[in-house]
Amino acid sequence: MAATTRPTRPRLRERYDRRQDAVVRAAARVFAHRGYDQTTIQELAASIDLAAGGIYHYVGSKEQLLELICDQLMGPLLERARVLLAEAAEPDAQLRALVRLWVEHVTEHRDHMLVFQQERHVIERGARWRRIREDRKRFEQMLEGLIAPLHAAGRLGVADERLALAALLGMVNHTAQWYRPRGRLSPAEIADGYVDLLFGAPRAPVDP
Amino acid sequence: MAATTRPTRPRLRERYDRRQDAVVRAAARVFAHRGYDQTTIQELAASIDLAAGGIYHYVGSKEQLLELICDQLMGPLLERARVLLAEAAEPDAQLRALVRLWVEHVTEHRDHMLVFQQERHVIERGARWRRIREDRKRFEQMLEGLIAPLHAAGRLGVADERLALAALLGMVNHTAQWYRPRGRLSPAEIADGYVDLLFGAPRAPVDP
DNA sequence: CCGTTCTTCGAATGGCTGTTCTGATAATGT
């Protein structure tokens, strides 16, 4: 139960926070590649030029590390999404904007996403992870809120509203597993592609 | 390197095979819930009324258990898919049938799927898993082979062919994470929903 | 420059868990 005491002096606290962020980010990278359980604290520490014990100055436990990774992932996403939804706009435009934001976030936090998905069985159970589950829930509700009116207006390419949501979640989350930074498609193009699918955008006519 | 010697006597071999299958299936169930690394062989053994050591009569190692889970998942899927593709039919009908088959398989092997996804980082690297990676590759190529002509005919709801494939993979694989046996939608309905999205099926007109 | 607060190392520890091994019991086929 190491308290990982934070510095009080302003100069040092700043450094400490930056360092902690780096530790968490490094953890995300290593966990994504080697897996959470199979990564030893020693490996992790080595990857950031620390001795094993040094990690515990910034983090209370390995499990808390996982928690911080989830926070680094969900916190900014929810924040950005809230800002976007606060602006007034048509649901279809907002949905497109939100999916763009989302895909950009996923591609910028691939490691975090991969860890988040791999450790689903941990996050899904236990009181400790309630907050993170709620974050995810809130985000899904934002999507739901945009999809509902579109469904009511018959604008979706699929009959079932909830299936549309599930499909969207699947497409975007899966992006973390194939996206590569210098790939053919930009995150925005990918996002637009997903939204096009959702809208059942009628493609070019079939007959010559 | 326990050889997990199989019985030679026919009566016993049959029982052995059935038992091994049960062990693997039980492993899939427990791994899906508790996670591969966090599940001890003892827990697993207990869940099937065996002592820890007894497992090793049927399986050489914990890692091989993972391998067998992947085989139980991919083997039948590829087999069924091959049969389906052998029949002559239009690409759109075949794609629809293949996605149905696939979604049914995913929903019937939810645990296997969840383990497969959770342990992605293991399966992705190392010579030992090459065969399994190839199986997955082959399946994706089947999908690709059906999507290509549809894309050429302008039948897809999205401009990019590869994005369509990625989207489909994401949707279907994600199904394992929310599907519940007595849910509102049947696997076939879910599959049709996905295909509708892919085809950008024009929904009911917007205006009243 | 001093006292104080941070940071980091390196070693020790304590528990856990995959795997092996042995012997006993049960099933088989003849």
Added chain:
DNA sequence: ACATTATCAGAACAGCCATTCGAAGAACGG
């Protein structure tokens, strides 16, 4: 019923790894 093969429990082992701790060195504030 007998010889042989299968099945399995239970204990023991061996290695690993998260975490703790104390001391040494570095950075700060005045």
